[in-house]
Amino acid sequence: MTTLADALRRATRDTPDRVLVRDDAVTLTCAGLLGQATALAHALLRRMPVGSVVSFTVPNWHEAAVIYLGATLAGMVVNPILPSLRDHELAFILADAGSRAIFIPETFAGHDYVAMLDRVRAGLADPPEVVVLRGDPGGHPAFDPLLTEPGTGTLPDLDPTGTRMVLYTSGTTGRPKGVLHSHDSLAALIAQLGRYWRVEPGDTFLVPSPIAHIGGSIYAFECPLLLGTEAVLMQRWDPDAAVALMREHRCTHMAGATPFLTGLLDAAQRAGTRLPDLKVFICGGASVPPSLIRTAAEYFENTAVSRVYGSTEVPVTTVGSLDDVERAADTDGRPGIAEVVLVDGEIRARGPQMFTGYLHAEDDAGSFDEAGFFRTGDLGRWTADGHLVVTGRAKDIIIRNGENISPKEVEDVLVTHPAISEAAVVGVPDPRTGERACAVLVAAQPAGLDTAALREFLQDRGLATFKAPEQVVWVEALPKNDAGKVLKHRIRAALQEGT
Incomplete structure (x- = not known):
């Protein structure tokens, strides 16, 4: 290499x-x-x-x-x-x-x-x-x-196998860990993008995602040299400015978390453009509502819009489903060059793009299984045709009265309500049930939705009664990191301080 x-x-x-x-x-x-x-x-x-x-x-x-x-x-x-x-x-x-x-x-x-x-x-x-x-x-x-x-x-x-980058994880469940990547691991990752994401020499990526994240860094620094692309950098996310830049530079690719796709879609509609040069939008890094993928794919008629799944440790574990909008919306896609297995529901992955280990050897202990698969801590399931569906984090599961509730499943339905712009469902301690589910919501329009109304809405959409939140809190915005990932640990802390 x-x-x-x-x-x-x-x-x-x-x-x-x-x-x-x-x-x-x-x-x-x-x-x-x-x-x-x-x-x-x-x-x-x-x-x-x-x-x-x-x-x-x-x-x-x-x-x-x-x-x-x-x-x-x-x-x-x-x-x-x-x-x-x-x-x-x-x-x-x-x-x-x-x-x-x-x-x-x-x-x-x-x-x-x-x-x-x-x-x-x-x-x-x-x-x-x-x-x-x-x-x-x-x-x-x-x-x-x-x-x-x-x-x-x-x-x-x-040395292509030597360490050339260390990125720190967010540390939401403990102290941050230094993730090590080599020339070889990053080159394998970029080759995968070229193979699966319709990247050709001369294509242009808009890069609003932070360059200190694995996604932003590879689109800004690696793809231009290894795939022959160009990177247009944005120092702050501004959806209207993003649309203008994409039109000016005829951007063909963009990747980002849910807020980036939501903002781009709204801004493009305001500008009256369907961004005809945009070939691919990759959405990951946070919970992605299936309804958003369908709406964006319908509006950006020349664009393949897809969910994907990955981590700093095993970037782009799945490559999405660019040829099937239903699979792109309802699943996180097929694995690309990574091998993915489920063990007791936990997603485990290994592949040539996998990190070489953590900075401190003690952090490697328990992070890999005996076959060398990275233990992601995420939960998932396979569809009949081999697509992965990420159902949440092992630590994110709410256990109420002995029943497991996947917050992502409930969130995906909540955001289809016209009065709800964003939703985060978290578990907070409850002396009676062990945990209670709280829906923290951002309003799309004024509404007087309460727990009873949301319960009825969820039941009408086919969710089991026990999955309905007992508590509803309306906020102006959800706390997020720079990549758009909702910081649920901060939400839980704020809710517990208020109880």
Whole structure:
């Protein structure tokens, strides 16, 4: 196998002026990215040894591609971090990963990152060097001068099987874990996308998903080099702006969680366009209502819209069902290059795109079965024709009076009610039943729905009576992470504080 560094050099040799990445300020060609990334690689090697961890907490800016490829060319381990994380999370990740450098903006979305990193560094025994993008560096090195430092020496040879990226899981059920990927695991993943998602050289991905997530990073940095695509980056999700960008750049692909598809659909309808260039929309990363897939597929008449399933550990475990809208809506698709088995209802997966392990060996214990399958902790079932249906998380099952309730099943029905925009069903402790089910809802229109009305609605749709929530709470918005995943642990905590 070759490395991403090899792919960048080959692309520059063959198509030096081809656009790889663009944001609202800068367009990077193959030659331009190689030049800047090479300069940064030399700057990094003057400051730290090969194999060091290089972190960045940067919005979807073109500079992130330079950092990603620069660290790769230098033989470093790149560590993307969500810009939404703050002191506590950053301190943990930087110390846990042993990061030697971190790239940050001066400010973004009203937050002072320089002041935050000064606080974080003060509490670390071995703090990383801070490099500041787009603004006053506040006494730290600035990013742009690193790209003009004279480069000397040769860059290291890279091992395709070696670790080149560490991504941290959200840590909603405990401390975050560092997930390790190699050139080989990511290359296998990208080859799968090219095979199953109708990706051709010259296609264009709109990338509003955070580049610090596995999805955003592969669409922004890997696909342009390994599949010949272009990435259009959005630093903030704005559905109307997304539609305008997709029309301007004739975007063919987009992937994101439920809020991205919902927003894009609404904005396209407002703009009176069906986005005829859009070939594929992949929806995953959160609970995806089947009704949304059907509505979007009908409206975007040239587009295959499909649910998929995966994780940071085994990205794109299933590849969707791009040729069958019913399967695309009602299932999470067929496995692609991964092997998937169900053991007592738990989804287990292994494949060439699987991570090489966690940063700390003790985290691997219990994460794999004796056959080497990753134990996802998710529950699922097979359809008769071999499609996977994810029914929820093992920890997300509500057990009331001894009966198991799958929140996702109830949520998928609730969001078909015209008065409900979004729904999250969670279990909270109850002294009588063990747990009670609470539906936390976002209104699509003013309505006086109460538990009795929702119970009747669910029963009319064929759900068993015991699955109806006993409690209904209306909120303006559900708490989510940057990838659009609903943070149910925060919902549960808020409900329990209120009881």
